Ligand SMILES: Cc1ncc(C[n+]2csc(CCOP(=O)(O)OP(=O)(O)O)c2C)c(N)n1
């Protein structure tokens with residue numbers, strides 16, 4: 001994760017462009033890499049991530065598929081087993097449910113079932129999250145579900161560096177890696193080093209150093225959490241913000257080191273509260289750092305409703321900076 | 334079965350009614366597009382521009398007791414079915430007075446009153462639902478038809494094949510209506526299907542099936558009458574492929590990189606409304622006053638709907654937790 005800003009030139013680009021650059025880079029580096037999914041080619045990607053790649057790499061490597069999530073995800077698994085390095089794009093996590101059987105029962109299990117004779121070096125990318133008023137079937141945050149599954153790795157790039165750097169490392173991984181790109185991040189713009197390089201995919205990162213409370217989060221919620229931390233600073237509360245980056249494996253060491261220092265924690269997760277990754281993190285803190293805590297843990301999650309269409313209700317349903325501030329204040333007491 | 338049941342009534346009144354219904358959808362959705370640019374409507378908005386003859390040809394043939402399952406491109410189906418325009422527009426605004434209480438938006442119109450079961454935004458997701466509705470009717474011996482609308486893209490989904498097979502295997506009264514508009518977002522049918530004659534796929538599952546010119550409202554209506562009459566008589570499913578075209582972008586986010594303007598223009602000339610209008614004119618079945626009065630009626634209804642939606646209320650955020658479980662339960 002370390003990036004020596006002084007070392008290199010930076011340029012402005014969007015998260016979307018950073019992902020595109022990562023895909024392009026992978027296609028150039030390795031002839032085994034190809035991108036496959038619904039509307040990745042002629043349409044340019046449902047979030048315009050792959051726009052222009054068809055013209056550059058052709059229809060064999062930028063492969064439009066029919067609406068057959070289960071079918072082409074399975075095909076990606078087979079191609080990966082057979083030595084290719086496919087990037088499957090599942091449009092959004094909402095549609096990944098149609099491929100869940102392939103992901104869980106094939107991709108995640110083949111290595112185990114075959115006594116490690118076969119592995120699945122596959123990367124599956126998809127958009128996740130709410131915030132665009134797309135209503136109940138198009139706003140899920142199910143990355144926590146996938147993080148439940150042994151055999152998978154689950155990434156949530158929240159920054160430009162990670163959007164640019166995680167893909168290559170994921171492709172080099174011998175096992176299936178799922179990358180969740182939050183829909184509200186695609187237009188996010190910022191500076192990125194001209195020579196931005198691959199990054200690790202198993203460590204959490206401290207995005208803001210603080211001493212009074214640890215705010216543990218990932219993906220689209222990182223920016224709301226940083227906003228909350230700035231707000232808390234005005235109230236004299238110095239929050240540390242931990243970006244998980246990877247939901248499976250979870251980087252317990254970084255989480256526990258932060259909690260041991262601040263002695264308090266709030267977990268921020270756009271998934272629903274019940275049975276969520278936030279619950280898993282709380283449990284681990286209790287298991288591993290109970291005696292370090294000065295206060296009960298707090299959580300800010302999505303409300304337990306399907307995501308509603310109207311903006312005010314959608315916003316009320318998902319984590320917000322104000323809710324994070326309130327939760328942190330109540331934990332700090 | 335009366336001998337007129339499977340024939341369209343080619344009376345002037347009936348034809349004006351068909352035209353009126355198509356224009357009503359078109360003008361309503363033109364308004365929706367405008368309201369979208371004003372940010373009154375948000376999220377995904379999928380318009381039916383060019384495909385009106387399908388909803389208008391099929392839905393009025395159904396009885397009140399019949400059921401409808403649709404997709405995210407369902408405004409036209411809902412309007413023809415009798416979901417009040419006011420309730421539809423209020424839903425698009427996200428207001429409580431909407432047909433789904435505002436919670437659903439453009440892609441999730443529901444209406445118990447008219448047996449309208451959504452508004453499903455998962456491609457292919459409605460087909461198993463339709464099969465289940467029909468299964469219940471079949472088991473109860475009710476003579477009810479479930480009409481299930483879906484696009485050409487859904488044909489590639491496993492749900493399509495599973496559902497057709499089940500409906501045929503169990504002899505369920507489902508009318509499968511494939512709105513083949515040649516594209517699934519930006520993917521042309523030929524890039525998606527090895528067999529582009531979609532009704533042949535249904536035939537392979539042993540469904541009665543036919544393809545019809547979906548730009549010709551009279552032809553669609555005649556086919557729908559045949560289909561519904563057959564389902565009522567046999568209880569078995571029927572597959573109707575309506576060949577049509579989407580004249581607007583897939584959704585408001587679509588830059589339409591995948592097709593030429595010339596292609597769209599050529600189809601526009603063959604659009605269901607111009608085509609029917611000019612046919613009526615050529616046969617002296619319609620006068621300019623008729624058109625003017627249709628347009629005036631529709632315009633009035635639309636402004637009423639806009640006023641209704643504007644005046645509608647935002648559901649208080651304190652009620653966020655509602656509608657997740659049955660009220661009072663849990
Ligand atoms: C299972 C699933 N996969 C992908 C999508 C994204 N998507 C929405 S509409 C669409 C195209 C569907 O085309 P078609 O069935 O032909 O219907 P049309 O939009 O042309 O009416 C796609 C790919 C989705 N909603 N559901």
Ligand SMILES: [Mg+2]
Nearest residue numbers: 484485516517
């Ligand atoms: Mg289509």
